[in-house]
Amino acid sequence: MTETATQMDIKTFLNLCSGNWFSQRTNYSLGGEKTESGKADLNIATIPPEDSKITQLCQQYRIDPKQSLGGLSYSWDTSVDWGKPKQQGSSLIVFVSDGDDTTTGKLLTNVTPKAVAKASGIYVIGQDEALTLTIETEEIGVEERIWFASNNLRLRTTVIKNSTGITNTSFYSEIRKAPPKEG
Amino acid sequence: MTETATQMDIKTFLNLCSGNWFSQRTNYSLGGEKTESGKADLNIATIPPEDSKITQLCQQYRIDPKQSLGGLSYSWDTSVDWGKPKQQGSSLIVFVSDGDDTTTGKLLTNVTPKAVAKASGIYVIGQDEALTLTIETEEIGVEERIWFASNNLRLRTTVIKNSTGITNTSFYSEIRKAPPKEG
Numbered sequence: 001m002t003e004t005a006t007q008m009d010i011k012t013f014l015n016l017c018s019g020n021w022f023s024q025r026t027n028y029s030l031g032g033e034k035t036e037s038g039k040a041d042l043n044i045a046t047i048p049p050e051d052s053k054i055t056q057l058c059q060q061y062r063i064d065p066k067q068s069l070g071g072l073s074y075s076w077d078t079s080v081d082w083g084k085p086k087q088q089g090s091s092l093i094v095f096v097s098d099g100d101d102t103t104t105g106k107l108l109t110n111v112t113p114k115a116v117a118k119a120s121g122i123y124v125i126g127q128d129e130a131l132t133l134t135i136e137t138e139e140i141g142v143e144e145r146i147w148f149a150s151n152n153l154r155l156r157t158t159v160i161k162n163s164t165g166i167t168n169t170s171f172y173s174e175i176r177k178a179p180p181k182e183g
Numbered sequence: 184m185t186e187t188a189t190q191m192d193i194k195t196f197l198n199l200c201s202g203n204w205f206s207q208r209t210n211y212s213l214g215g216e217k218t219e220s221g222k223a224d225l226n227i228a229t230i231p232p233e234d235s236k237i238t239q240l241c242q243q244y245r246i247d248p249k250q251s252l253g254g255l256s257y258s259w260d261t262s263v264d265w266g267k268p269k270q271q272g273s274s275l276i277v278f279v280s281d282g283d284d285t286t287t288g289k290l291l292t293n294v295t296p297k298a299v300a301k302a303s304g305i306y307v308i309g310q311d312e313a314l315t316l317t318i319e320t321e322e323i324g325v326e327e328r329i330w331f332a333s334n335n336l337r338l339r340t341t342v343i344k345n346s347t348g349i350t351n352t353s354f355y356s357e358i359r360k361a362p363p364k365e366g
Contacts, residue, residue, distance in 0.1 A: 022216075024218060026209040026354060028207055126310065126311050128309055128313075130311075149349055149352065150349055153213070153352070155340060157340065159332045159336075166336055169336070173211040173354075
């Protein structure tokens with residue numbers, strides 16, 4: 001459990017994210033001290049750099065698609081959260097190389113519900129093997145930190161700021177679901 | 184919100200922790216997918232290295248108290264969490280220098296309720312200015328990560344492992360309370 005000198009690279013990290021997850025979330029709204037929690041099924045797939053969804057998003061940002069390292073497609077479904085309105089959605093995050101530095105670069109995203117619809121930002125992989133995504137628009141800033149407590153337990157925190165300061169923090173505890181049995 | 188090359192030192196970090204906090208916690212028990220949440224008033228005070236509580240704890244671990252960098256005393260009270268049994272407690276964490284390296288060293292603690300009563304471990308301050316505390320006993324391992332989203336918003340996650348794997352994760356969102364008005 002100690003930190004080591006080895007450096008996780010972005011591709012290894014993205015491959016670890018791939019799979020089906022049971023995601024539990026707690027959100028704290030800071031002004032009113034309101035707490036909200038929820039559950040969702042979350043599917044994450046790695047998308048290769050040459051995929052048309054990635055090249056299109058790169059072109060929208062006038063970035064050479066050849067610089068793309070690939071991306072993650074997220075899709076979620078809150079049907080497991082009985083008694084709450086069902087929500088389904090999806091988003092794409094594309095990682096763009098920053099030259100020779102394998103620990104940091106640009107990120108492009110086309111949907112982050114409730115926060116930003118389309119935005120760009122930066123990613124950094126720290127020596128502690130956590131991935132930090134930072135997105136800033138004119139209205140808000142979002143900082144998301146993702147790390148693996150084990151290969152089958154993914155943890156995430158998000159901090160959302162607007163012009164008045166920090167408004168929300170969230171914690172996600174995500175358990176990898178066993179692959180479906182072959183029938 | 185980007186990472187910088189400046190390095191937070193442990194003393195600056197401990198001073199930032201000092202104060203009165205409104206602490207909101209969510210705990211996920213992984214086996215049964217049980218969620219539990221709570222609120223507490225949390226007081227954190229910095230304790231100077233020469234304090235007798237620190238020298239005593241160092242002596243119990245046969246560590247020269249002169250190597251101590253000081254510590255934090257935590258005391259909490261869940262009276263703000265209406266309708267739940269009231270819990271009060273306190274603990275002490277002592278930070279011990281690891282020679283010239285200001286980013287890592289030993290830690291000694293005398294109470295961590297529910298987890299370990301007395302234990303030692305290591306601390307590391309990362310380039311992202313987060314403090315990670317790692318404690319391992321024969322029964323369990325605890326990894327706690329503490330960072331500041333702002334001077335007045337402290338975030339913490341904990342991951343608890345036993346011999347069967349990871350059993351619990353928690354998230355704490357802690358808001359600094361305004362100092363009492365002089366009257």
